[in-house]
Amino acid sequence: MTMHAALVPLQKALATATADGLRDALGVIAPDAVIHMCAPIGDIAGKDVFERMYAPLLEAMPDLERRDMITLTNTTPEGEVWVGCMGNYMGTMLRPWLDIPPTGHLVHMRYHEFFRIEGGRVTQAQIIWDIPEVMMQARAWPLAPQLGKFIATPAPMTQDGLVADGDGSATMDHVIAMLTDLCKHPAEPDPAVMKLETYWHPRSNWYGPAGIGTGRGIAGFRNWHQIPFLKAMPDRKLDAMGDLMSHWFAQGEYVCETGWPNMRLTVSEGEWMGIAPAGREILMRSLDFWRMEDGLIRENWVLIDLIDIYRQLGVDVFGRMGEFNKARNLGPITLPEGQFS
Numbered sequence: 001m002t003m004h005a006a007l008v009p010l011q012k013a014l015a016t017a018t019a020d021g022l023r024d025a026l027g028v029i030a031p032d033a034v035i036h037m038c039a040p041i042g043d044i045a046g047k048d049v050f051e052r053m054y055a056p057l058l059e060a061m062p063d064l065e066r067r068d069m070i071t072l073t074n075t076t077p078e079g080e081v082w083v084g085c086m087g088n089y090m091g092t093m094l095r096p097w098l099d100i101p102p103t104g105h106l107v108h109m110r111y112h113e114f115f116r117i118e119g120g121r122v123t124q125a126q127i128i129w130d131i132p133e134v135m136m137q138a139r140a141w142p143l144a145p146q147l148g149k150f151i152a153t154p155a156p157m158t159q160d161g162l163v164a165d166g167d168g169s170a171t172m173d174h175v176i177a178m179l180t181d182l183c184k185h186p187a188e189p190d191p192a193v194m195k196l197e198t199y200w201h202p203r204s205n206w207y208g209p210a211g212i213g214t215g216r217g218i219a220g221f222r223n224w225h226q227i228p229f230l231k232a233m234p235d236r237k238l239d240a241m242g243d244l245m246s247h248w249f250a251q252g253e254y255v256c257e258t259g260w261p262n263m264r265l266t267v268s269e270g271e272w273m274g275i276a277p278a279g280r281e282i283l284m285r286s287l288d289f290w291r292m293e294d295g296l297i298r299e300n301w302v303l304i305d306l307i308d309i310y311r312q313l314g315v316d317v318f319g320r321m322g323e324f325n326k327a328r329n330l331g332p333i334t335l336p337e338g339q340f341s
Contacts, residue, residue, distance in 0.1 A: 004073040004083045006120045011085075014066035022054050029122040036260045038128040038285070039308035040098065040318055046122070060102065061091025066111075069154075070161035070289055070301070072256050073117075074168070074249035081117045082247050084256040086110070086161070086289050086301050088152065089129070093138070095332045098131065099318065099325060100138050104333040107137045108152045110209075112287035112303040114247070114258035126260045128287050128303040133210035135321065140328070141210075142320040143310070144274025148213020148224035156291050156299055161254070168250025174199065175255050175290050176248075178297065186234045196222075201296040211273060211306045232272030233265035244283075256289045267313060273306070275313055282312045 006028055013025035026049055029035070033046030037053065044052045058064055070086040089109045093102045109130050116124040135141040136150060155161055178199035185194050196218050206221040207214050215224040230236070237244075246259035261283035269277055285305040290297055310317050 004081070004115075004117055006117055006122070007083055007115060011066075011068060011071075014064075017054070017058060017064040017066065019050075019055070019058060022058075023050055026050055026054075028120075029125075033121075033123050033125065035125045036127065036285075037125075038131070038305040039311055040131075056097060057089070057091075060095045060097035061089075061093050061107070064089065064091040066090075068162060070156065070164075070254065070256075072164060072249060072251050072254055072289075074251055076247045076249050078247070080247065082249055082258070083115045083117060084249070084258065084287075084289065085113045085115075092335075093134075094335070096330045097134070099322060099330070100131075100135055100140055101325065101328045101330055102333045103138050104335060105137075107134055109134050110153045110301075110303065112258075112289070112301070114256075114287060116247075126258045126285075126287060128209075128285065128305050130210050130303060132306060132317075136210055140321055140324060142324055143211070143315070143317065146211050146213040146273075147228065148208055148215050148220070150210065151207075151214055153207050153214075153301065158253075158291070158293075161291075164251040164254045166252035168252055168255055171253055171255045171290070171292050172248060172250040174292060174295075175297065183236070186230055199297055201293060201298040204297055205299050207299070207301045209303050209306055212304070228270070228272050231270035232267055232275070232277070234269060236263060236265040253292045254289065255292075256287075258287045259285065261285045275310075275315070278313050280313055282309055284309060 010025040010028050013021040029046040029049055031047040035044040035046060035049055037044055041052060066087060066089050068085050068087040073083040075081050089111060090106060093107045095102050110133060111129050114126045115122045132141060181195050185191050200218055202217055205216055208225055212225055215221040244259060244262050246257050246262045248257050263284040263286060265284060266281045267278045287303050289301040291299040307317050
């Protein structure tokens with residue numbers, strides 16, 4: 001099964017983005033659609049998507065392209081039709097974007113974008129762009145270094161993320177069972193209660209957002225993400241354990257979840273991402289994709305709206321970046337044609 005037919009024109013227009021092409025293709029989004037966009041952009045009405053989201057990005061990267069690597073579409077258990085997309089925006093960054101200094105080079109920015117389809121149009125979207133990933137390439141990330149590896153996030157090893165098909169109920173059951181056991185710790189102090197080896201492939205990749213980074217295998221997942229995360233927020237609650245709401249759907253060996261928000265936590269103890277214990281409850285937006293192989297999770301793509309989390313904890317990421325930018329040239333970059341002199 002390919003991407004939902006309603007989104008195909010938008011997918012094609014974004015592959016080689018131009019202002020005129022995008023304006024036409026964005027007609028698939030209902031004018032009154034609610035577009036939940038990550039910080040600092042925030043919620044947008046459907047009629048304002050081009051001006052608020054894409055026009056500034058095109059100004060900064062005139063050769064912008066969007067490369068889908070996973071597209072899933074199905075009906076959720078609640079009867080809603082959703083499409084989930086994972087991939088990278090790429091382009092030569094010649095001008096500032098969100099006051100991030102231009103690099104003059106090709107940059108990559110992962111996206112997780114989920115669209116609810118009703119009557120052939122998008123009526124809701126939940127979107128996270130990995131903006132810290134662009135900051136890091138511009139050498140403008142103003143906060144703590146990440147523990148995991150910084151990479152341009154790859155497509156699935158199997159290269160079938162655009163053609164996934166088939167009954168995904170077993171995949172969904174496996175991932176939900178994994179998350180259920182994951183949440184038994186630290187309330188039950190023995191980490192073995194999570195049974196990670198039961199669910200995760202020994203060569204799994206956990207592709208976390210910039211700011212956390214990627215971990216390889218169970219050891220990489222635990223050391224570079226889970227241990228610091230749970231030390232800081234041992235009371236984390238997923239959507240199924242409270243009043244939050246996620247949308248789940250699956251195809252074949254893939255399953256995805258979108259929630260705005262879908263996790264409730266209190267930053268109460270050890271440091272996480274350089275944040276001192278604040279004693280504040282936060283709500284987390286996490287948009288995730290999983291791929292299974294031989295009955296185990298082999299790849300997991302995770303984006304979290306980290307800038308919004310910092311905001312909830314009283315940290316102004318862009319304000320701090322602005323302090324560094326006082327000594328940066330934010331003017332446009334003009335590249336020569338590359339001819340030999």
